[in-house]
Amino acid sequence: MLIAQISDLHVAEAGNFMRNFVDANAKLAAAVDYLNAMQLHPDVVIATGDLTDHGRAEQYELLAAILDELDVPLFLITGNHDEREPFRHAFAATHPYLPREGPIQYVIDDYEVRLVAVDTTRIDHHDGEVDDQRLAWLDRTLAQRPDDPTVVFLHHPPFTTGIWWMDCIGLSGARKLESIVRSHPQARLVLAGHLHRPITTNWGATVVSTAPSTTHQTACNMHPDHEPVIAAEPPMLQLHWWTGDAFVSHTTVFEPPSDRIEIATLVADWPSAKARIRQGPPFPKGGLFG
Structure with missing residues (x-):
C-alpha cells in the first residue's frame, strides 16, 4: 500500500499568497498534478492540516476546487490555521467520513493499513492539544483492531524538534498520547505536519514522521537564539510505502527538476x-x- 502525504497547504485568496512570498494555490495544484501522474499510483492521499491560511470559507472553496482534480481517495484533517466549522461546511458532503460535530477524528478501515485521524487543534490557538476525550477515543479505536497495521495521523507533532519557535507552538498532552500509542504496537507509523520540515524520530515504540510543506519550508536552525525564518526551499510531499512488514518513507520534490x-x-x-x-x-x- 502506498500512502501519499501532503501538508501545510496554506491555500489563500488570489493575490494573498503568504504575504506574496509564495503562490500556495499554484504549488498545491502542481502537487495534485504530480500525484495524478505517478506511475505507481498512491492508494490514498492524506492531508495533515493547515489546509488554508486563515480558515475562511472562501479559502476552503478554493481548496476544494484544487483538490477536486485529485484522482486518488483523499482524507483530510485540520491544523492550527484552519477553522473547524467552515472546513466542515465545505467538505462534509463530499467527504462523508468527517464527523458532523466535535473534533475532526475518524477511522478508515477500507485498506490494507488502517488510518486513524486525531484532531490536535485548539480553538483560537496556534499551539495544539489532545485532551482526555480525544485520547480516550484514540485508545478505544486502536483497541478495536489490535492486529491490523495502523497509521495514526495528526497535525501537531508530539515531540520536541530543536527549532525553538516551532516547539513553542507544539502539542500539549503529548506524553499521554505517547503512552496510548505505546500500548498499541500495531500503530506502525505516526504522521504529522505543522513544522514545514521532514523530520523523523523514535517515539512511543514507533516512528513519527513530519511532512514538509507544499508551499515553503521552515529554515533548519536549532540554535536556541536564532531568529525565526521561513525559506523558499522547494515544495515537497511524502510517500509512505507499506511493504507488508514495515513502512519505507520517501520525501520528494514534486516540481519538475531543472535538468x-x-x-x-x-x-x-x-x-x-x-x-x-x-x-x-x-x-x-x-x-x-x-
Whole structure:
C-alpha cells in the first residue's frame, strides 16, 4: 500500500499568497498534478492540516476546487490555521467520513493499513492539544483492531524538534498520547505536519514522521537564539510505502527538476543491462555501474 502525504497547504485568496512570498494555490495544484501522474499510483492521499491560511470559507472553496482534480481517495484533517466549522461546511458532503460535530477524528478501515485521524487543534490557538476525550477515543479505536497495521495521523507533532519557535507552538498532552500509542504496537507509523520540515524520530515504540510543506519550508536552525525564518526551499510531499512488514518513507520534490538524465541513455544495450541489474549482486566495479 502506498500512502501519499501532503501538508501545510496554506491555500489563500488570489493575490494573498503568504504575504506574496509564495503562490500556495499554484504549488498545491502542481502537487495534485504530480500525484495524478505517478506511475505507481498512491492508494490514498492524506492531508495533515493547515489546509488554508486563515480558515475562511472562501479559502476552503478554493481548496476544494484544487483538490477536486485529485484522482486518488483523499482524507483530510485540520491544523492550527484552519477553522473547524467552515472546513466542515465545505467538505462534509463530499467527504462523508468527517464527523458532523466535535473534533475532526475518524477511522478508515477500507485498506490494507488502517488510518486513524486525531484532531490536535485548539480553538483560537496556534499551539495544539489532545485532551482526555480525544485520547480516550484514540485508545478505544486502536483497541478495536489490535492486529491490523495502523497509521495514526495528526497535525501537531508530539515531540520536541530543536527549532525553538516551532516547539513553542507544539502539542500539549503529548506524553499521554505517547503512552496510548505505546500500548498499541500495531500503530506502525505516526504522521504529522505543522513544522514545514521532514523530520523523523523514535517515539512511543514507533516512528513519527513530519511532512514538509507544499508551499515553503521552515529554515533548519536549532540554535536556541536564532531568529525565526521561513525559506523558499522547494515544495515537497511524502510517500509512505507499506511493504507488508514495515513502512519505507520517501520525501520528494514534486516540481519538475531543472535538468535530468535517464540512465538508459548512458548504456548501449539498456534492455540487457536492466535484466542483469534485476538479477541482483554481485556487481564488480568497472561494470554496469562504472
